[in-house]
Amino acid sequence: MTSADPTPSDSHPTRDSAGTPADPQPGSDGHSASDIVRDKVRQDTASNRFGGRVQTRFPPEPNGHLHIGHAKSIGLNFAIADEFGGTCNLRFDDTNPETEEQEFIDSIEADLAWLGYQPSGETKYASDYFDQLYTWAEQLILKGLAYVDDQDSDTISSQRGGFGQPGVESPFRDRSTDENLQLFRGMRDGRFDDGEKVLRAKIDMQSENMQLRDPILYRIRRLAHHRSGERWIIYPTYDWAHGQSDAIEGVTHSLCTLEFSDHRPLYDWFLEHVDYPHDKPEQTEFARLALTYTVLSKRKLAAIVAGGTVDGWDDPRMPTLSGLRRRGYPPAAIRAFIDHIGVARTNSINDIELLESFVRTDLNAAALRRMAVLRPLKVTITNWPEGQATSVEAINNPGDEGAGTRMVPFSGELVIEQDDFKLEPPPKYYRLTLGREVRLRAGYYITATDVATDADGTVTEVFVTYDPESDGGSTPDGRKVKSTIHWVSSSTATTGTVHLYDRLFTDPHPGAEDGDPLELLNPNSRETLTDCRLEPALADVTAGQVVQFERLGYFAADLDDPTTFHRTVGLRDEWANIQKRRTQQRPS
């Protein structure tokens, strides 16, 4: 998105080793995918337009933090450059000193690097072109194509007219070139107050395209700019700066989101009337990203942060890149997702589950398996040799032999998941229940023989016997069990905090209704468990590392406190589906 609406947060310069641009080539026959953007670029290179050159750019305004929506634009721009042997540069569209700050520049650059993209060349800034833009503006005045308007904002706005109604020409529209020039220089030199005058393009107040009704090029703003400081008090608007900045940088394909479609004629008009002898870039629009159960607008995200529902811009529930990073989303999964959803002009909403499936696919291959018990239930092996402690060998990743194995302490005092024992098992429940034998992952077969309960009848402890011959998880007689459950040995376990996350919103389309999306916030989007038992190897995970808690999901060690884990995404859960189906079929 040319400049969607990012928003504030802090940056955590954590990263994987990435550094590579998108992994393209989804096409079936070796050719890159076919879509509105690629078709156009392919056509242009075929006709040798731009001398066969392809250059794109990612042009965020440094007024907020990047989110997953920006990732679509980033991925597209870099992928196009990569697939066509071109380049993609980073330019900050910093034409409005009111909202822009260095902090956001730093955060955006860090997020971009984390995502795995390396812009070509130096970072560019629209503010570096202020001199050139000014010169071109005077040229427009000289050509009689721009004029200084003395009217205030409200007047200009009302004169613009409405949809289906013509606009009214400003009484200052036909000033002499000379007067315009003097006035414009006066604007630049501080002879007028903020808002007192603007420079407008003289195009067509009757145009059915509102963007062409004498758009504003310059406004007076006595504000320090984060880069140009106090040097300027007039600042170019987006429309005046953007296309020219593209041209200056040699951009060939200027990709932006659909809401700029109406600006394209203006984009072209400026390029046509400015003395710019080189190839003129062409703007192409595509639909911005929308996700179910998510909002992606700066205003709404800011409201969520301000409302205190989340801890900040990098809260793991936030769709910001910094939030997804803390959540444990691998950059490669985000890139694969972006690559997969494609680009079109259709307004569409992607299912957040699709993103999650890419996260699972990535993590399944990469994450080490570990055991953690989130809601502990005490298990005592009654025939275990008194006081004896041993350890069992467990595989670190069944899909990757190279990940090796580790030793996990084992004893007669364990904890298992509360959900893994039922006094009265529902149908198709395969896990532990009285009289049933199950396998402890990488450990032994156990059979439940008795329980202890509290006054309410809640099971507080399960007594089991184990089969000494089932060491390592299989028996000489080869008998099968229906279920394998995870466990942690009590005496060697460490205690940790685990955050479980649910959707941030209760509604799949929180932005769709007219009402305040904040009213649709899920009050239970985070569940914090503070008494989780972790196997000793979990003490070795580093900040930001994502591991799989076997049978539970993928969990990321917090960036600041590695004893705290965030559930990145759960595993697919067939048992949960079975239960859901049952409750749906038999509404009580």
Place this chain on the structure above:
RNA sequence: UCGCGGGUAGUUCAACUGGUAGAACACCGGACUUUGAAUCCGGGGGUUGCAGGUUCGAAUCCUGCCCCGCGAGCCA
């Protein structure tokens, strides 16, 4: 109200520009399994927004209509 852009399985996208509408995710079933995971195999799903027209043949071309999105900042 005017302009622009859209409408193809539940969802996101394809369909070599007029020639049997496909894929991914989701869902269902089976195999395998020391994760009810992963993996493998199979399955259900479509009046291509609606109605006409042109054509041997229409998602594709024509006409009319319906629905959705964006646009009237000195924001980007």
